[in-house]
Amino acid sequence: MLTPLYGxxxxxxxxxxxxxxxxxxxxxxxxxLRASARVRVAYEGPLAVFHDGRRLPxxxxxxxxxxxxxxxxxxxxxxxxxHAPSASGAGDV
Amino acid sequence: MGMGSAQQxxxxxxxxxxxxxxDLARKLDxxxxxxxxxxxxxxAVSGRPWLPQEAWSAWEEPFRTSFAEYARGQSDKEAAVAAxxxxxxxxxxxxxxxxxxxxxxxxxxxxxxxxxxAAVVGNLRAARFGRTSAWRSTALFGxxxxxxxxxxxxxxxxxxxxxxxxxxxTHRFYHxxxxxxxAARHCFDELLLLADPIEFAVATNFVFETGFTNLQFTAxxxxxxxxxxxxxxxxxxxxxxDEARHAQIGPAVLEILVQHDRAYAQYLLDKWFWRSFxxxxxxxxFTMDYxxxxxxxxxSFKEFMQEWVLEQFADSLARYGLQRPWYWPLFEQALDYYxxxxxxxxxxxxxxxxxxxxxxxxxxRDWLRGKYAAxxxxxxxxxxxxxREWERTDAGVDLAVHGTAIPTFCSLCQIVLCxxxxxxxxxxxxxxxxxxxxxxxxxxxxIFQQDPARYARHKDVVKRVLAGEAPGNLIAxxxxxxxxxxxxxxxxxxxxDYAWLRRGPGEAGE
Ligand SMILES: [Fe+2]
Ligand SMILES: [Fe+2]
Ligand SMILES: [Zn+2]
Numbered sequence: 001m002l003t004p005l006y007g008x009x010x011x012x013x014x015x016x017x018x019x020x021x022x023x024x025x026x027x028x029x030x031x032x033l034r035a036s037a038r039v040r041v042a043y044e045g046p047l048a049v050f051h052d053g054r055r056l057p058x059x060x061x062x063x064x065x066x067x068x069x070x071x072x073x074x075x076x077x078x079x080x081x082x083h084a085p086s087a088s089g090a091g092d093v
Numbered sequence: 094m095g096m097g098s099a100q101q102x103x104x105x106x107x108x109x110x111x112x113x114x115x116d117l118a119r120k121l122d123x124x125x126x127x128x129x130x131x132x133x134x135x136x137a138v139s140g141r142p143w144l145p146q147e148a149w150s151a152w153e154e155p156f157r158t159s160f161a162e163y164a165r166g167q168s169d170k171e172a173a174v175a176a177x178x179x180x181x182x183x184x185x186x187x188x189x190x191x192x193x194x195x196x197x198x199x200x201x202x203x204x205x206x207x208x209x210x211a212a213v214v215g216n217l218r219a220a221r222f223g224r225t226s227a228w229r230s231t232a233l234f235g236x237x238x239x240x241x242x243x244x245x246x247x248x249x250x251x252x253x254x255x256x257x258x259x260x261x262x263t264h265r266f267y268h269x270x271x272x273x274x275x276a277a278r279h280c281f282d283e284l285l286l287l288a289d290p291i292e293f294a295v296a297t298n299f300v301f302e303t304g305f306t307n308l309q310f311t312a313x314x315x316x317x318x319x320x321x322x323x324x325x326x327x328x329x330x331x332x333x334x335d336e337a338r339h340a341q342i343g344p345a346v347l348e349i350l351v352q353h354d355r356a357y358a359q360y361l362l363d364k365w366f367w368r369s370f371x372x373x374x375x376x377x378x379f380t381m382d383y384x385x386x387x388x389x390x391x392x393s394f395k396e397f398m399q400e401w402v403l404e405q406f407a408d409s410l411a412r413y414g415l416q417r418p419w420y421w422p423l424f425e426q427a428l429d430y431y432x433x434x435x436x437x438x439x440x441x442x443x444x445x446x447x448x449x450x451x452x453x454x455x456x457x458r459d460w461l462r463g464k465y466a467a468x469x470x471x472x473x474x475x476x477x478x479x480x481r482e483w484e485r486t487d488a489g490v491d492l493a494v495h496g497t498a499i500p501t502f503c504s505l506c507q508i509v510l511c512x513x514x515x516x517x518x519x520x521x522x523x524x525x526x527x528x529x530x531x532x533x534x535x536x537x538x539x540i541f542q543q544d545p546a547r548y549a550r551h552k553d554v555v556k557r558v559l560a561g562e563a564p565g566n567l568i569a570x571x572x573x574x575x576x577x578x579x580x581x582x583x584x585x586x587x588x589x590d591y592a593w594l595r596r597g598p599g600e601a602g603e
Binding site for chain 2 (some may be wrong): 004008010012017036039040041042060069070071072074
C-alpha cells in the first residue's frame, strides 16, 4: 500500500508529495524526501521525521507510525547523538 | 444633452450647467411601484446586508462621469495605445530588453486579460444589482473599462506571437490546467464572477483596485521606465487611469457598509487582503525582485508594498474604523519570505509555467541580501545549491536542474505550499466532512473555515493526481494536463549559461 504524504524538508522552500510504502522506515522516508528536494537542498547527515508534534522513532515503519493519507511530515536535521528514537521535537507540523 | 442653440435660446433660455443635469443622467433613484424593492434587488444577487434604498441614498463617488465625458476620454486613451502599438509593437522591440524582463511581461499579460474579462461580469452585475443608480452608472463604465483591459494586452502581445510561442499564453492561460491558472481561476472566479455587488465593491474595487493595483500600475510603471519598456508602461498607465476611476466604487460602498455591518466589512477585508496579497506576491513580487535586471531595480517588492499599499491601507482602515487583519504579524513575515519561497520553488519547477525564470547570481543575491536582510540569508543556500547543480551540468540541459517529485498545493489559494520560512513551513490542515484539507498558511485555513461549503469540493492539483484525473508523471502532467510543451514551457532564461558559474571542464556533462 502506498500512502501519499506531504513532506517538508528543513531548509526547503516548498512541500513535496511522497508516495510512501507502508513498510518504509522513517529513515527511508526521510531519505526519499531528501532525494526529492535535491535540486534545492543538499546537506549530509542524519535526519528525523516529525509528525503532529512528535518525533517518530527511526525504526518505525510508516504503518507503525500510523501515518495516513495526506498527513504532513516534516523532516529535520538532527545531530548524530540525537539520531536515535526519542520523544519530542520542536517545530513540527 | 444635444439641444440646438436655437432651442436653447427660445425654450430654456440657456444650456444647463453640468451640475444641473448631471444627476438626472447618473443618480436618479425613484421609488419602485410595480414590484417590491426586495424583488428587484434580491439579497442573493444584490448582496448583504440588505438595506432599503434610502440607506444608500448618500452614496457618492468623486468622478461623477457622464457618458459623453467617458466616451471622449476613452477615445483619447485608445488613440494613445494605438500609437504605441504602431510604434513599438514589433517582435524586434522585445529583443532589446532582457529576457527575464520579457518573462515578467509574459507572466502579467497572461494573468491580466481574461481576469479583466471576468471583471466585466462583476461590474455588470453591479451595474444592474448595485443598490443606487450612481453606483450602477459607475459600474457600467467599469464594465466598459474592463473590456478594454481585456483587449489591450491581447492586442499588444499578438504581434510577438509569431516569434515567441510563449506569448500564446496571453490568451491561452485561463483555458489551461496549468497550476498557476488553477490558482488564478480559484481566486478570480470568486472575486469577479461569483461575488455579489457588495462583496465585489469591497474585494475588487477597494482591496484589489484601490490597494493592490497601485502596486501594479504605479510601482511597476516606474520600473518600466527604468528598464525602457515604453509599450508596457503605456499599457499599464492607460489601464490605471480607468482603475483609479472605477475603484472609487469601493470606498463609497464600504462607507455605508461599515455603518450597518462592520463585522462583515472586516471579514471581507481580511479575506480579500490575504488572497490579493498572495496573487500579487507571485505576479508582481517575481517581476520586481527577480525578473527586473538588477541594475534597473529601484525598490524591492517589499518597499513598493510599504509605499503603495500599506500606508494607504492603514489610512483607509482608520477612516472606516476597521482593524488591521487579524493575521497581520503573519502578513509581515510573508512580506519577507513568501514570494522568495515561491520563486525558488517555481525556478526549480520552471517547466510547469509558460515563461523563463532567471537564476539569481552573486550581484542579484547581494541586492536581495541588502533588501531582505532578515530573510534572504535563509534562502541563499537554496540558490547556492541550484547553482552547484548547474555547475555539474552542461548549459542548456534544463531538466537536469529541475524538480522531479510532485509539488503540493494549498486547498484554498491553490498555490504551492510555500508559506512560512525554510526553517519552518507554515502548512496547516483541517478536516471537513471526513476529508483532509491542507493549507499554505493560517489565513488560508481561516478563509476556508469561514465558508467551507464554497470551497470544499474544489480539488487541488494533488487531489486531482490522486483521483487519477491528472497524470502523476511530471512530463505527462505538463504536456497532457497543463497544456505546455517543450517549446512553451519555462526554462532558465539564460539556458543556465552564466559567466559567474564555475563549470570545470571535468564537471560538466555528468
Ligand atoms: Fe481592469
Ligand atoms: Fe478594474
Ligand atoms: Zn494558501
